[in-house]
Amino acid sequence: MKSDFYFIILLISCILMVTCQSQAQGNDAFQKRGSIAETFQPLPFFEVVPLGWIKQQMQDNLKGFTGHLDSLVPDLILHDDIYGKDRLSRHTKSKDVGAITENGELQAQFLWWNSETQSNWRDGYIRSAILTMDQAHIAKAKQYILKMISTQDSDGYLGIYDKDLRYKFDNENGELWAKTTLLRGMLAWYYFTRDFAILKAIESAVSNVMVNYPAYKSHPFHSVNPDAGGLTHGLAFTDILQELWRINGKNEYRDYCLFLYKDFSEEVLNEDAQFMKLMDTTLPLKGHGVHTYEHLRSLAAAYYTSANPGLKAALKNFLVKIAPETAASGGPAGDEWIAGRKADATGRGYEYCSIHELLNSYTDLLAKTGDADFGELTEKMFFNAAQGSRNPFESSIAYLKTDNSYSMCGGLNGDTTVKTQTRYKYSPAHQDVAACCVPNAGRIAPYYVQSMWMKDSKALIATLLGPCEVETSIMGKRVNIEEQTAYPYDYKVTFIVTTHETEFDLKIRRPSWATKIIVSVEYKEDKGYISIHKRWKGEESVSIQFFPEAAVRQDINGEYFYTYGPLVLARPLQSIGIQTKTYPLKEFRDMHYRPLTMSVLEYANEGVKQTKPDRLEFSTALYNPVSKKNEPAILIPMGQTILRQVTFKPKSEDK
Ligand SMILES: [Zn+2]
Numbered sequence: 001m002k003s004d005f006y007f008i009i010l011l012i013s014c015i016l017m018v019t020c021q022s023q024a025q026g027n028d029a030f031q032k033r034g035s036i037a038e039t040f041q042p043l044p045f046f047e048v049v050p051l052g053w054i055k056q057q058m059q060d061n062l063k064g065f066t067g068h069l070d071s072l073v074p075d076l077i078l079h080d081d082i083y084g085k086d087r088l089s090r091h092t093k094s095k096d097v098g099a100i101t102e103n104g105e106l107q108a109q110f111l112w113w114n115s116e117t118q119s120n121w122r123d124g125y126i127r128s129a130i131l132t133m134d135q136a137h138i139a140k141a142k143q144y145i146l147k148m149i150s151t152q153d154s155d156g157y158l159g160i161y162d163k164d165l166r167y168k169f170d171n172e173n174g175e176l177w178a179k180t181t182l183l184r185g186m187l188a189w190y191y192f193t194r195d196f197a198i199l200k201a202i203e204s205a206v207s208n209v210m211v212n213y214p215a216y217k218s219h220p221f222h223s224v225n226p227d228a229g230g231l232t233h234g235l236a237f238t239d240i241l242q243e244l245w246r247i248n249g250k251n252e253y254r255d256y257c258l259f260l261y262k263d264f265s266e267e268v269l270n271e272d273a274q275f276m277k278l279m280d281t282t283l284p285l286k287g288h289g290v291h292t293y294e295h296l297r298s299l300a301a302a303y304y305t306s307a308n309p310g311l312k313a314a315l316k317n318f319l320v321k322i323a324p325e326t327a328a329s330g331g332p333a334g335d336e337w338i339a340g341r342k343a344d345a346t347g348r349g350y351e352y353c354s355i356h357e358l359l360n361s362y363t364d365l366l367a368k369t370g371d372a373d374f375g376e377l378t379e380k381m382f383f384n385a386a387q388g389s390r391n392p393f394e395s396s397i398a399y400l401k402t403d404n405s406y407s408m409c410g411g412l413n414g415d416t417t418v419k420t421q422t423r424y425k426y427s428p429a430h431q432d433v434a435a436c437c438v439p440n441a442g443r444i445a446p447y448y449v450q451s452m453w454m455k456d457s458k459a460l461i462a463t464l465l466g467p468c469e470v471e472t473s474i475m476g477k478r479v480n481i482e483e484q485t486a487y488p489y490d491y492k493v494t495f496i497v498t499t500h501e502t503e504f505d506l507k508i509r510r511p512s513w514a515t516k517i518i519v520s521v522e523y524k525e526d527k528g529y530i531s532i533h534k535r536w537k538g539e540e541s542v543s544i545q546f547f548p549e550a551a552v553r554q555d556i557n558g559e560y561f562y563t564y565g566p567l568v569l570a571r572p573l574q575s576i577g578i579q580t581k582t583y584p585l586k587e588f589r590d591m592h593y594r595p596l597t598m599s600v601l602e603y604a605n606e607g608v609k610q611t612k613p614d615r616l617e618f619s620t621a622l623y624n625p626v627s628k629k630n631e632p633a634i635l636i637p638m639g640q641t642i643l644r645q646v647t648f649k650p651k652s653e654d655k
Helices: 002-029 052-063 065-072 113-131 135-150 175-193 196-212 229-248 251-266 275-279 289-306 309-325 352-369 372-389 437-450
Strands: 048-050 453-455 459-462 468-474 477-484 492-509 516-519 524-526 529-547 550-554 560-564 567-572 575-582 589-595 618-624 629-637
Touching: 002 309, 048 052, 048 437, 052 065, 052 113, 052 437, 065 113, 065 437, 113 135, 113 175, 113 229, 113 437, 135 175, 135 196, 175 196, 175 229, 196 229, 196 251, 229 251, 229 289, 251 275, 251 289, 275 309, 289 309, 289 352, 352 372, 352 437, 372 437, 372 492, 372 567, 372 629, 453 468, 459 468, 459 477, 560 618
Parallel strands: 459 492
Antiparallel strands: 048 468, 453 459, 468 477, 477 492, 492 529, 516 529, 524 529, 550 560, 560 567, 567 629, 575 589, 618 629
8 A cells, every 4th residue: 555655646746747847848938038030031922923834823723713713612702791791790600611511510610611711712812813913803802902901890800700709719719810811811912002001901900919819818729629720720820920020020929929829839729739749759740730730830930039949949849740741742641630640642641721831831931040941842842742733734623632643533542431531633612621722722822932032131042943033122222033944844044133233142042952053153052052142233144054863762651752853753644534513614623533544553673764855754664563574654743643653662572
């Protein structure tokens, strides 16, 4: 008895000690120790505009799902004035949010859904309209912005709840998330028009939050139910706060990021990004993928606000945990849940929303750290996972996709056991699950473009490569640079620099895959950047030729895959397309794709070579485990494929 008693006391003491230590460590982590400046300054939206294929893709989106989503899912967008006359109140019973639920009933907790659908869609729509200077769409975007501003109450409230509900929650709600998604689009409109009335409306909406959820005196993330998706999406409100801080330099916005992350971390919520969970390095990521990947930048915002080493450690751990969740293409696992399982080229889907949100977090970290690796990760995701989840032949996307994609008929690679699984198909809406991914598929290119250039006090930096034009000021002087290239489908990049007369560094991120580079002027290399220092005058040009090589790499599971420069290659598989749904708008439809013939080949340790110069087509030999022979195979960029094999297991005989 005695020994048991002492054992229990010892155990409790240990638990208490651990708890106290954890609390001390936890509380201490949110103490402000200073603040950290961002290494690079992100450029405001609209200072970088797309050219070439990226502009073409945005124009195609405007002709396709981005330009027509309101007509494709009118009940979710046109028939629900959720920020205006249809604001949610205690009397709201139910509304169509476009999802199939198990028991056929709609649950109150999902009632914020249409705000996300509408505002994420509008954000991509507004940005695409502006970046392509499409006057008809810009006029429509203006009408929408004016309408949203007209819904703002005199106290600044902009959101989806009537007075009886707003800021009074102890459970799932979309208060902060509905504002986050709306205000992102409004910020884009402000940057385009520089209309201070818009900025004032945004600031007033944010101060209404800060008054009603006072810092350290309220608990915006409190929920009696730990599964509260709309509530925890709301941590992304830090995006708005950071942007306002960048505009007007007021530290109160940045400080509020720290408060939000602290409250989010201290509530009982099933979320991976909570501080104490991140500090447990044995705990894998389990949560809803898109939350986890967007929360990465909220933690980064809290760390840069506080300069606290505890948050620095959490951020480092977070990145370590994300690494095994990413596939060869950069696609981050989560179908919809990460569920503690690693990425797998065949067995784990990734969601379009997650691709967009992790990309957005990587570009934020690229600005904060200046670390060229985040540029490489961003390019990998955009050129491979994101392009590879679009239908290359018509305007539709996959909600869930895998690197190895052998069937796109609803279930994961032909699985039919879960009847409600319809995400593995191509649709311009995906209304049967949720219209979340299509709006984000319209956002990703504009967000990529915005981060293609950044600056610091004496340099203008091409952080992500591709065809675009930047116009900004450096050292107080206007500079315009046109980046002429078809990158990543061509590896020569010409920068046409135009300025009156200015001395500054032109920096260009040097892709790590380039085995050789030729630069047309004198340059230096430092920490992953090519740097050209000179006094620029009038119009001058700099050309860089990057030399890629076809390479064989291994994914986290030891499967082999091929790359060429920034592109991941795939063995395309012939498929039969089956139309499964039509829309009143004739040019749109949902599609299933079945394989025409099916063979899964293995790595044969054979070389790979380009079939013709200037053609992105490669040949190799792969092992067929059925015929037990090597057979020739053609590889093309995975972004051009529907059904495909990207990774190849080691030859079965070698195992
Ligand atoms: Zn989604």
